[in-house]
Amino acid sequence: MSPSNNDFILAVEGLTVSFDGFKAVNDLSLYLEPKEIRVIIGPNGAGKTTVLDLICGKTRATEGSIKFRGKELTRMSEHNIVRSGVGRKFQNPSIYEDLTVFENLEVSYPAGRSVIGALAFKRDAEVIEAVEEVAKTIFLSDMLHQEAALLSHGQKQWLEIGMLLIQKPDLLMLDEPVAGMSVAERKKTAELLRVITENHTVLVIEHDMQFVGDIADRVTVMHQGQVLSEGSIDHVKQDPKVIEVYLGH
Amino acid sequence: MKANRFFDWLMSREGIYYVLLAFLLVVIFPLALDAFRLNMIGKYLTYAFAALGLVLCWGRSGILSLGQGIFFGLGGYCMAMFLKLEASSPENTAIQSTPGIPDFMDWNQLTALPWFWEPFHSFSFTLIAVVAVPALLALIIAVAMFKRRVGGVYFAIITQAIAAILTILIIGQQGFTGGVNGITDLRTLMGWDIRTDEAKTALYFVCVGMLFLCLIIGAWVMRSKLGRILLAMRDQEDRVRFSGYDVASFKIFVFCLAAMFAGIGGAMFTLQVGFMSPSFVGIVPSIEMVILCAVGGRNSLLGAIYGALIVNAAKTFFSESFPELWLYGLGVLFIAVVLAFPDGLAGLYRRYVMPLESKLPALLRRNGGNAPTLPVEETK
Numbered sequence: 149m150s151p152s153n154n155d156f157i158l159a160v161e162g163l164t165v166s167f168d169g170f171k172a173v174n175d176l177s178l179y180l181e182p183k184e185i186r187v188i189i190g191p192n193g194a195g196k197t198t199v200l201d202l203i204c205g206k207t208r209a210t211e212g213s214i215k216f217r218g219k220e221l222t223r224m225s226e227h228n229i230v231r232s233g234v235g236r237k238f239q240n241p242s243i244y245e246d247l248t249v250f251e252n253l254e255v256s257y258p259a260g261r262s263v264i265g266a267l268a269f270k271r272d273a274e275v276i277e278a279v280e281e282v283a284k285t286i287f288l289s290d291m292l293h294q295e296a297a298l299l300s301h302g303q304k305q306w307l308e309i310g311m312l313l314i315q316k317p318d319l320l321m322l323d324e325p326v327a328g329m330s331v332a333e334r335k336k337t338a339e340l341l342r343v344i345t346e347n348h349t350v351l352v353i354e355h356d357m358q359f360v361g362d363i364a365d366r367v368t369v370m371h372q373g374q375v376l377s378e379g380s381i382d383h384v385k386q387d388p389k390v391i392e393v394y395l396g397h
Numbered sequence: 398m399k400a401n402r403f404f405d406w407l408m409s410r411e412g413i414y415y416v417l418l419a420f421l422l423v424v425i426f427p428l429a430l431d432a433f434r435l436n437m438i439g440k441y442l443t444y445a446f447a448a449l450g451l452v453l454c455w456g457r458s459g460i461l462s463l464g465q466g467i468f469f470g471l472g473g474y475c476m477a478m479f480l481k482l483e484a485s486s487p488e489n490t491a492i493q494s495t496p497g498i499p500d501f502m503d504w505n506q507l508t509a510l511p512w513f514w515e516p517f518h519s520f521s522f523t524l525i526a527v528v529a530v531p532a533l534l535a536l537i538i539a540v541a542m543f544k545r546r547v548g549g550v551y552f553a554i555i556t557q558a559i560a561a562i563l564t565i566l567i568i569g570q571q572g573f574t575g576g577v578n579g580i581t582d583l584r585t586l587m588g589w590d591i592r593t594d595e596a597k598t599a600l601y602f603v604c605v606g607m608l609f610l611c612l613i614i615g616a617w618v619m620r621s622k623l624g625r626i627l628l629a630m631r632d633q634e635d636r637v638r639f640s641g642y643d644v645a646s647f648k649i650f651v652f653c654l655a656a657m658f659a660g661i662g663g664a665m666f667t668l669q670v671g672f673m674s675p676s677f678v679g680i681v682p683s684i685e686m687v688i689l690c691a692v693g694g695r696n697s698l699l700g701a702i703y704g705a706l707i708v709n710a711a712k713t714f715f716s717e718s719f720p721e722l723w724l725y726g727l728g729v730l731f732i733a734v735v736l737a738f739p740d741g742l743a744g745l746y747r748r749y750v751m752p753l754e755s756k757l758p759a760l761l762r763r764n765g766g767n768a769p770t771l772p773v774e775e776t777k
Contacts, residue, residue: 204639206635206639225643226638226639227638227641227642227643227644230639230640230641231641235639236639238635238636238639242633242635242636243633243636244625244628244629244632244633244636245632246628246632247625247628247629251625252629254622254625255622255625255626255629255637255640256640258641260622261641261642261643262643262646263623263646263647263650266621266622266623266626266647267618267621267622267623268621269621269622269623271622308636311636311640315640315641
């Protein structure tokens with residue numbers, strides 16, 4: 149372990165996961181600096197989502213280490229990974245359709261997370277304030293008391309991002325946050341991400357190169373479970389290997 | 398201040414439904430029915446305890462248990478063991494080769510009371526055991542299953558298998574459990590004869606009181622943040638897990654709570670019916686509990702109580718007239734509910750009757766709200 153690891157908020161080293169001999173992620177290393185926006189791109193099946201699954205504990209690594217602020221995540225339970233400050237948004241909007249927007253955010257509010265705590269939880273001024281603040285950030289202030297099922301696809305994506313924001317994570321991982329969004333919604337999402345990165349480190353998986361160019365500090369290109377190229381958007385766009393396997397001719 | 402808020406709630410639309418149910422159970426049934434019929438209503442209500450648990454566990458949290466009979470039976474057996482010991486005083490059992498032990502033990506050549514029967518001499522121990530024994534078994538099952546992320550159909554099948562195992566165990570261990578006949582010939586509770594009409598009527602009111610206690614606990618859980626987490630967990634388990642919750646602990650909690658409710662129901666059953674047998678433990682009663690929860694509305698606590706009343710009343714009626722058809726009828730009823738009205742009576746009520754209520758607020762106020770009692774009239 150090199151001492152410089154401590155400067156990174158997230159240091160992934162030699163990460164490998166093998167599903168019955170197939171290495172979906174193979175000896176991958178990835179370093180994130182605080183407050184950076186990193187975008188992972190790559191063709192289908194490159195292992196992008198698997199990397200997020202490994203970091204948040206949904207999938208267990210076969211080998212390698214994931215250090216988040218110096219803490220090893222590979223053996224932590226999922227809820228403890230979340231509690232130590234890692235938030236994960238899924239590819240399909242995962243929100244609670246039967247609850248209102250307010251309740252969705254409230255359930256995500258980081259208090260009353262044990263059984264007893266949840267029974268004793270009170271909706272006090274602090275909670276209401278936090279919910280309203282996040283709702284404003286994700287453009288849903290007017291819809292707080294609407295059932296989440298009635299939101300548009302784009303609004304559901306924002307709501308899920310809001311559900312992460314209210315937990316005040318240090319690292320936010322977003323899996324294709326603009327998939328299925330209209331052009332106007334994409335623009336707003338990019339704007340939202342820019343606000344978010346003032347206080348968070350963000351790791352995004354995205355296909356839309358225009359959007360990637362808009363938001364990314366650095367881009368990591370994955371192919372067959374490994375890092376193919378890494379650097380600024382312009383750097384990776386000109387990398388012949390990237391053009392070969394991903395961007396096309 | 399607090400009492401004021403409670404009063405406001407009682408006068409709210411939701412509160413009115415609770416008041417009406419209380420009125421029906423505490424005033425109308427006791428006035429309208431003779432002691433025999435009232436005792437039958439009391440028996441039906443014991444299943445409502447299990448149905449309440451299923452609303453929390455299945456409707457709210459998506460954990461289908463086909464083994465609530467296990468916990469109903471354990472609660473019932475705990476109570477039956479106490480009553481049996483009281484009925485088996487040395488004077489009452491003087492003709493046995495070993496006086497002072499339950500008759501079925503004597504028939505099975507047992508010469509001493511088994512160790513696990515000993516604590517059931519104490520009434521306070523029994524009262525604790527009625528909830529603690531089902532809760533403990535539920536805890537063991539839930540920890541073993543939910544920590545390993547066993548859920549859905551697999552969990553349902555496992556609970557059903559456990560119900561079958563417990564039945565076989567009870568029947569097989571005749572000397573300790575009374576076997577297939579169960580524990581019968583129960584007479585007194587702390588010297589008070591429970592077989593008289595007066596006692597049965599009194600026990601009916603105890604049963605209603607306990608039911609409301611469970612109902613209020615259930616409603617409180619549903620309204621708390623925990624209730625919203627359970628709902629969230631049902632629809633998006635991963636989202637809840639990756640919001641920092643230990644999903645298994647919530648499932649364990651709700652499954653144990655449902656088991657405790659069922660245990661209380663079982664104990665009330667033993668008290669009111671006067672015996673307990675393996676036929677209330679196994680697969681069929683467990684599935685019946687799911688059906689009456691489904692018919693009443695698996696998302697509605699009140700619906701579950703009406704479901705228990707209506708389905709059991711129908712059972713009594715049909716199995717008196719066409720005994721061999723009842724099980725088929727029950728199956729058809731279940732399929733019909735799942736296909737045609739998945740939210741049960743409560744769902745139908747919400748869809749068809751509630752809009753009428755809003756249209757006729759003035760009329761309703763004058764009548765004191767007859768509408769909510771509608772589904773119940775069928776039970777008479």
